Amino acid sequence: MEVQVLVNAPPPPRSSALPRSTLRSGLVFDARMKLHMEPESNDHPEKPKRIQAIWDTLYRAGLVQQWEDMVEDPDKLWNIEARHAEKGEVTMVHSKEHWKFVRSLPGRELKELTEMGSERDSIYFNAQTPDSATIAAGGAIEACKLVALDKLKNAIALIRPPGHHAERAEPSGFCIFNNVAIAAKVCQAQLPEICRKVMVLDWDVHHGNGIQHAFYNNPNVLYISLHVYKNGTFYPNGPDGDHLHCGEGPGEGKNVNIPWIDHGMGDYDYLYAFEEIVIPIAREFNPDLVIVAAGFDAAEGDELGGCHVSPPGYAHMTHKLMELAQGRLAVCLEGGYNLDSISKSALAVTKTLMGEPPDRLPGQDADALDSKVSKLGAATVELVKKQQAKWWHCMRQKQPPGPRLTPQSVQMHDLVKSWRNMLFDRDYGMQTMTIDRNVLHECFEDNVLVSDNFFEAGSRPLLVIFHDPPDYDVVNDPTNEILQNELHNSWLTDGTKTYVDWAYNHDFAIVDINIPKVMEDWPVDRGDYQPARPLEDRVIATREIAKYMWENFIEIGDFSDVFLMGVGDASSGLVEFLGAQVNADESPLRHIFTFLAESPLRSIKRATDDYIGIWYYQHSHVYINHQHHVWQYQRLRKLRKKYGKTIQSEYETIGQMLEEAKDNVIRILLEETEDWRAEHAEQKQKLKSAPSALKLEERDMRASSAPNALRSPSGMPPIGMFSVTSPSPRSPAKRS
Ligand SMILES: [Zn+2]
Structure with missing residues (x-):
């Protein structure tokens, strides 16, 4: 099948010293x-x-x-x-x-x-x-x-x-x-x-x-x-x-x-x-x-x-x-x-x-x-x-030399976790909740924080936040391409704290669940590169912890209004859980807020209920990073209701988006809890005018139903003067 066609040949190079550049x-x-x-x-x-x-x-x-x-x-x-x-x-x-x-x-x-x-x-x-x-x-x-x-x-x-x-x-x-x-x-x-x-x-x-x-x-x-x-x-x-x-x-x-x-x-x-x-x-x-x-x-x-x-x-x-x-x-x-x-x-x-x-x-004269x-x-x-x-x-990314570890080396994510737990305890009295390892993955140990009023008697609103670990940013030397990773140029943005802070000041019960990116049961040698667990694994883990919290505490608790917040990849698992589990009509669930930067947008699904998509649309705000690929798609076709009420953020990072949405989220939290707040104000008033009996009763309840706590609930005598019991998470203290 050899095909050779002869054509006129071009001249040889003009200079044998420049054999290619002097060709035509x-x-x-x-x-x-x-x-x-x-x-x-x-x-x-x-x-x-x-x-x-x-x-x-x-x-x-x-x-x-x-x-x-x-x-x-x-x-x-x-x-x-x-x-x-x-x-x-x-x-x-x-x-x-x-x-x-x-x-x-x-x-x-x-x-x-x-x-x-x-x-x-x-x-x-x-x-x-x-x-x-x-x-x-x-x-x-x-x-x-x-x-x-x-x-x-x-x-x-x-x-x-x-x-x-x-x-x-x-x-x-x-x-x-x-x-x-x-x-x-x-x-x-x-x-x-x-x-x-x-x-x-x-x-x-x-x-x-x-x-x-x-x-x-x-x-x-x-x-x-x-x-x-x-x-x-x-x-x-x-x-x-x-x-x-x-x-x-x-x-x-x-x-x-x-x-x-x-x-x-x-x-x-x-x-x-x-x-x-x-x-x-x-x-x-x-x-x-x-x-x-x-x-x-x-x-x-x-x-x-x-x-x-x-x-x-x-x-x-x-x-x-x-x-x-x-x-x-x-x-x-x-x-x-x-x-x-x-x-x-x-x-x-x-x-x-x-x-x-x-x-x-054009325009080459300025900037890099x-x-x-x-x-x-x-x-x-x-x-x-x-x-x-x-x-x-x-x-492939150019690899800097691997870390040189000693027995004293700790992973930053452990450090952040302890710091966060300490901070949330100091500022809001929130404690880590004991996890039943027979039911839940051990990775949730130390990753679930609850406010002390979560276990207390009395009706109150509840905010449950499922979030990825905080945003971590490093500012690098602009004149040096090598990554520096200096501590003083590293920043951690824990955007959810804004909401915990607000909820705490408004007497909400609060649950803060960190969905870790790694789960320790993956064997990696200390100091080796450890990839994040695939999204689907984390979705399953989120769904599991959501189900556990819902069945053991939230559903049977005395919460007047429940709000769920999903931040980053964690929101995927939350939406899956909602589709599979929650009976929208009978629960006190009022609203869902989710925040996505790069995470995929999930739709709510339930095989037996066509109405769930409309319900989700009416009860959700889904904030999405301004350059998320869904906006490309949405220009061609409007997103269906089952994706929730989507809102294009002006920002890129989760931290910025959480800050941006604050006023809107708080407005909804206030509107939805109006009844409870009116009632709560009345009770407070009563409490003031008739202090002795009621207050004592409440104190007793606090003491007997406190979580796995070492600190005294605010207003209580210091630890050591009375005993604190840890209720099993499987059988939480029942409220009236
Ligand atoms: Zn073409």
């Missing part, structure tokens, strides 16, 4: 690729003018050698003779049926061609389609081969119809044959010694589904695509372009999707992705040839793409790719529909290929690069780096 840059342009056009109208975005407009721009810039010029100008582009791709070449990527189908088009009636186009996904055909499509593929092959063979320094191929959406057996998305994929396969097959590993970088604003699929299990083709993904709602739609699609079998890790969360990405986002992902991974892969699937629809001015890459932005990306594979770089046109944008972008790329340094970026990266752009890059760390050393 090549250009593919062939008017036969303008024959493919929409048969009935001429306003299809993928129109013949696209390649002509770019060629005209290169010509006006003085970069193009005319065929009729008698003398070769070594400072201009070498014209690569395009040719038809052969069947044997095209079928390295496409099925024989697909090849046969495309070749059959010239024999068909116009009406039939139009119909066949409209039946397919964003496709049109005319009688010249096979001509243009085989020239486009052949042009890509020649450009890549001449570069791989060191006949040209590098090349740009102005080809159409584009190719990266074309699948093995199906044209789609304006694409007939997958030009870049075909060129890569042909180079590998025909030049196995010098072109074993190929990298395809796809900067078209759309995901190149066809290229991804052509090499999905191929370890020798690295496909990296930067594209707008929008949760699978942007063309070509569906999940294939997400960051989780990384190749399979021997090709695992050789597919790198950089899926922008939204439109609007600009130079700094693209260059950040290049510096953080594309170039490090490419260096590690170490390709023999780099092919760019160069759509210019992420360019400023392309309405479909909605992104803002400037011509200098494209030049910088090109420049960075030129450091790979000893500069063996072939740029093949894909999409891009604003004639002005694609012409200027292609000109900037071509000049860079020819050796001209890239222009400064990463301060201009958009939040969404940075978030995408982080997501991809984490994912790709599985396969690429360069994507």
Whole structure:
């Protein structure tokens, strides 16, 4: 199946001392690729003018050698003779049926061609389609081969119809044959010694589904695509372009999707992705040839793409790719529909290929690069780096030397726990509750704090907070990249304390439950890295402790109004528990508040009760971090009621969000407890006027029902003057 097509050879390097840089840059342009056009109208975005407009721009810039010029100008582009791709070449990527189908088009009636186009996904055909499509593929092959063979320094191929959406057996998305994929396969097959590993970088604003699929299990083709993904709602739609699609079998890790969360990405986002992902991974892969699937629809001015890459932005990306594979770089046109944008972008790329340094970026004079990266752009890059760390050393966090422990070393989370317990005791008289280890996971030991009035007689409101460990922040030396982790630059934000404080001052009973990120039964050597327990494990643990507290205390207690608060991942378990357990109509449960930064949003579920979603919506406030991915989703479709009453916070961290919501939460707490407060005030008044009997009675009750406490409840004689009993948590003291 060896296919060799001979073409005119470019001249050798002008200087043997500079064997690669004095080679010529090549250009593919062939008017036969303008024959493919929409048969009935001429306003299809993928129109013949696209390649002509770019060629005209290169010509006006003085970069193009005319065929009729008698003398070769070594400072201009070498014209690569395009040719038809052969069947044997095209079928390295496409099925024989697909090849046969495309070749059959010239024999068909116009009406039939139009119909066949409209039946397919964003496709049109005319009688010249096979001509243009085989020239486009052949042009890509020649450009890549001449570069791989060191006949040209590098090349740009102005080809159409584009190719990266074309699948093995199906044209789609304006694409007939997958030009870049075909060129890569042909180079590998025909030049196995010098072109074993190929990298395809796809900067078209759309995901190149066809290229991804052509090499999905191929370890020798690295496909990296930067594209707008929008949760699978942007063309070509569906999940294939997400960051989780990384190749399979021997090709695992050789597919790198950089899926922008939204439109609007600009130079700094693209260059950040290049510096953080594309170039490090490419260096590690170490390709023999780099092919760019160069759509210019992420360019400023392309309405479909909605992104803002400037011509200098494209030049910088090109420049960075030129450091790979000893500069063996072939740029093949894909999409891009604003004639002005694609012409200027292609000109900037071509000049860079020819050796001209890239222009400064718009706005490059101020600030550091990463301060201009958009939040969404940075978030995408982080997501991809984490994912790709599985396969690429360069994507892993640089490890500082491991801790050097002595017997005196303690884990910070233990320290925080003791400090917190001490503080909550000092300020609110809250005590740790003894946990029945037969029923509950031991990780809850010392993690459940209750106020002393939790066990006391008398009706009162109850606030139960399920939360993740407090936010921990380190301020690093801005002039030094190495993490310092100094204690005096470390901050702990325990946002729930605001609410405990308020509840304490308003005579609420309070339960504060810390859901730890690690559970000690996972064997890790002291000092080794200890991953957090998976979210689902923590959801189960939260559900268990919620159930335990509910059944043993809350449900049978004398609480006038119950409020539940879920903070961070802990809220997931709380919502699961509510769905499974709580009888909304009969319980004193008044309202649920949850706070999510990065945690997933859970819906309430109960197989036997359709009403539960509406109930949850009416009785909840779900505060969500302002850049949480649900807001992307919500723009397309309103969130269902079963997710609760969702509110977009203006802030990012849980601590900030808790502070932001304070007034609103307190207003609800006050409104919902109005009856109790009126009654409570009356009782207090009575107590004042008739002190002796009532007060004594209350004191007796306090003493006999105090929790596992070592301190005296406020207003009581010091410890030692009377005995304190610990009620078993399974059989709490009953109240009247
Ligand atoms: Zn595109």
